[in-house]
Amino acid sequence: MGRPKPKHTSLARGGRTEQETLARPAPSSRETLRFSLHAHALHTRAATFRSERRRAMALAFDEFGRPFIILREQEKKTRLRGLDAQKANIAAGKAVARILRTSLGPKGMDKMLQSPDGDVTITNDGATILEQMDVDNQIAKLMVELSRSQDYEIGDGTTGVVVMAGALLEQAEKLLERGIHPIRVAEGYEMASRIAFDHLERISQKFEFTADNIEPLVQTCMTTLSSKIVNRCKRALAEIAVKAVIAVADLDRKDVNLDLIKVEGKVGGKLEDTELIYGIVVDKDMSHPQMPKRIEDAKIAILTCPFEPPKPKTKHKVDIDTVEKFQTLREQEQKYFDEMVQKCKDVGATLVICQWGFDDEANHLLMHRNLPAVRWVGGVELELIAIATGGRIVPRFQELSPEKLGKAGLVREKSFGTTKDQMLYIERCANSRAVTIFIRGGNKMMIEETKRSLHDALCVARNLIRNNSIVYGGGSAEISCSLAVETAADRHPGVEQYAIRSFADALDAVPLALAENSGLPPIDTLTAVKAQQVKESNPHCGIDCNDVGTNDMKQQNVFETLIGKQQQILLATQVVKMILKIDDVISPSEY
Numbered sequence: 001m002g003r004p005k006p007k008h009t010s011l012a013r014g015g016r017t018e019q020e021t022l023a024r025p026a027p028s029s030r031e032t033l034r035f036s037l038h039a040h041a042l043h044t045r046a047a048t049f050r051s052e053r054r055r056a057m058a059l060a061f062d063e064f065g066r067p068f069i070i071l072r073e074q075e076k077k078t079r080l081r082g083l084d085a086q087k088a089n090i091a092a093g094k095a096v097a098r099i100l101r102t103s104l105g106p107k108g109m110d111k112m113l114q115s116p117d118g119d120v121t122i123t124n125d126g127a128t129i130l131e132q133m134d135v136d137n138q139i140a141k142l143m144v145e146l147s148r149s150q151d152y153e154i155g156d157g158t159t160g161v162v163v164m165a166g167a168l169l170e171q172a173e174k175l176l177e178r179g180i181h182p183i184r185v186a187e188g189y190e191m192a193s194r195i196a197f198d199h200l201e202r203i204s205q206k207f208e209f210t211a212d213n214i215e216p217l218v219q220t221c222m223t224t225l226s227s228k229i230v231n232r233c234k235r236a237l238a239e240i241a242v243k244a245v246i247a248v249a250d251l252d253r254k255d256v257n258l259d260l261i262k263v264e265g266k267v268g269g270k271l272e273d274t275e276l277i278y279g280i281v282v283d284k285d286m287s288h289p290q291m292p293k294r295i296e297d298a299k300i301a302i303l304t305c306p307f308e309p310p311k312p313k314t315k316h317k318v319d320i321d322t323v324e325k326f327q328t329l330r331e332q333e334q335k336y337f338d339e340m341v342q343k344c345k346d347v348g349a350t351l352v353i354c355q356w357g358f359d360d361e362a363n364h365l366l367m368h369r370n371l372p373a374v375r376w377v378g379g380v381e382l383e384l385i386a387i388a389t390g391g392r393i394v395p396r397f398q399e400l401s402p403e404k405l406g407k408a409g410l411v412r413e414k415s416f417g418t419t420k421d422q423m424l425y426i427e428r429c430a431n432s433r434a435v436t437i438f439i440r441g442g443n444k445m446m447i448e449e450t451k452r453s454l455h456d457a458l459c460v461a462r463n464l465i466r467n468n469s470i471v472y473g474g475g476s477a478e479i480s481c482s483l484a485v486e487t488a489a490d491r492h493p494g495v496e497q498y499a500i501r502s503f504a505d506a507l508d509a510v511p512l513a514l515a516e517n518s519g520l521p522p523i524d525t526l527t528a529v530k531a532q533q534v535k536e537s538n539p540h541c542g543i544d545c546n547d548v549g550t551n552d553m554k555q556q557n558v559f560e561t562l563i564g565k566q567q568q569i570l571l572a573t574q575v576v577k578m579i580l581k582i583d584d585v586i587s588p589s590e591y
């Protein structure tokens with residue numbers, strides 16, 4: 001027998017100070033491994049171990065060139081292989097999808113999540129729910145990533161994409177159980193997703209809009225907002241979102257810079273008071289209550305230098321031992337203030353916005369000389385104001401000059417509620433197209449959720465400006481794709497046809513969830529709508545979630561963007577393929 005004798009088998013576990021031990025070799029039997037442990041091999045392996053210390057798994061070869069796998073701290077690990085690994089992964093993915101399923105659609109439920117430090121978030125947004133959830137499992141984290149990438153690229157549809165991926169996994173599990181190889185399933189899914197992608201293009205419609213006719217954009221944003229808690233005033237919010245996007249959009253280049261839209265919120269008032277301001281809102285007020293509250297055609301000096309006399313440095317000392325000296329110092333100080341105010345007046349400023357504070361004396365003088373001022377404005381806001389008003393930030397009084405002043409058509413102070421709570425509105429700014437959406441609401445959670453919902457609506461409006469194709473919502477696009485994919489399956493003679501058919505079944509998950517969440521019998525509703533689509537060859541038939549009385553989503557004005565829907569199908573397929581291709585999971589055994 002040419003096999004080496006087991007000279008140092010006792011070293012296999014306890015002998016080494018490092019914790020690395022050996023797992024079973026890949027191709028040869030367990031026996032081979034046990035006997036291959038002789039001194040020389042150990043020596044060469046020790047070097048490999050050291051360099052591989054940080055890795056979880058390593059492939060090494062003994063002196064006969066036989067490969068074997070080394071698992072770091074093997075006794076503390078669990079390992080799943082083959083079908084078991086796939087099933088465990090599918091179960092994890094499905095669990096995440098099940099959580100989000102009830103949040104889908106206009107009648108979907110919200111989730112309340114509490115962070116470890118007690119902050120409560122109530123939301124319907126898929127990406128936010130998953131982001132705030134503490135997910136332990138790696139596959140579940142992939143689903144979180146999936147939702148995040150939909151949010152990053154499209155903004156809306158973050159719940160739908162996870163539901164779709166969950167359904168694809170569920171169908172894949174059945175196929176695997178029937179003995180179809182995961183790769184064939186993955187390939188079949190890939191083919192099916194391409195068929196669905198093209199079919200969506202075919203059933204999509206172009207929405208023509210101009211800066212004056214924004215109705216189509218508003219309708220689409222309304223569909224997005226209808227599934228949120230703010231749907232009570234979806235019309236108003238959709239209009240605000242569209243106007244904001246149009247204000248900052250470059251319609252020729254079909255580009256929108258969403259950074260120019262600032263979303264501010266203040267607790268109080270009601271949702272209906274939410275407004276769009278063509279300018280900037282700053283949470284500050286005039287430094288003196290008697291200063292004017294409204295300045296037309298304001299010329300704004302934006303200062304980062306303090307409105308006070310220079311302070312003596314610590315190493316200097318000023319001795320004041322007589323009344324005269326004190327008088328002189330006081331006069332000096334007043335002269336400083338006077339000169340500063342005069343300098344601002346000379347260059348023509350009618351409003352001073354200051355990063356630093358100033359004391360009562362300066363405040364009084366500013367009021368007296370009729371120069372309104374705002375103090376303690378943060379650096380970021382100061383920059384925004386400078387960009388919007390076309391002014392320059394001035395770091396020293398000496399550098400103040402007329403061309404450095406920012407210009408705004410109207411600066412006004414607005415009070416809120418019964419408390420002394422004011423905000424400064426800087427409107428009709430000279431340069432920028434920057435706008436602010438100012439949200440009002442009963443509590444902080446409501447405002448945060450409105451911000452998230454508006455984010456979805458803004459993204460949808462931006463997507464429509466980039467590509468003005470839409471498909472119909474309410475699950476109609478999915479049902480139509482499902483029918484198309486089902487038909488296409490018959491044309492494929494190979495094993496993939498089963499996967500393609502399963503993909504068609506998985507597409508039904510979205511309408512099923514919509515029906516279930518709206519309290520309709522899911523299977524009955526789906527079959528009825530599907531039959532209607534086939535009978536009337538009308539791809540607009542979807543789930544009548546709001547009980548309007550018609551299944552035609554065109555009549556109900558339920559629209560979604562084509563690129564959003566296509567992205568959902570692509571991303572969901574991609575992740576599911578990735579999960580199916582994993583056949584070996586090595587993880588710490590605590591899990």
Ligand SMILES: Nc1ncnc2c1ncn2[C@@H]1O[C@H](COP(=O)(O)OP(=O)(O)OP(=O)(O)O)[C@@H](O)[C@H]1O
Binds near residue numbers: 105158223456474475
């Ligand atoms: N009035 C309606 N009637 C029927 N279906 C609707 C209606 N409004 C929206 N839908 C459907 O609801 C689904 C969207 O639901 P929802 O907004 O909860 O999830 P999402 O867009 O996938 O994710 P999120 O908005 O959380 O990012 C879409 O399939 C859409 O077509």
Ligand SMILES: [Mg+2]
Binds near residue numbers: 156157158224227456
């Ligand atoms: Mg949505």
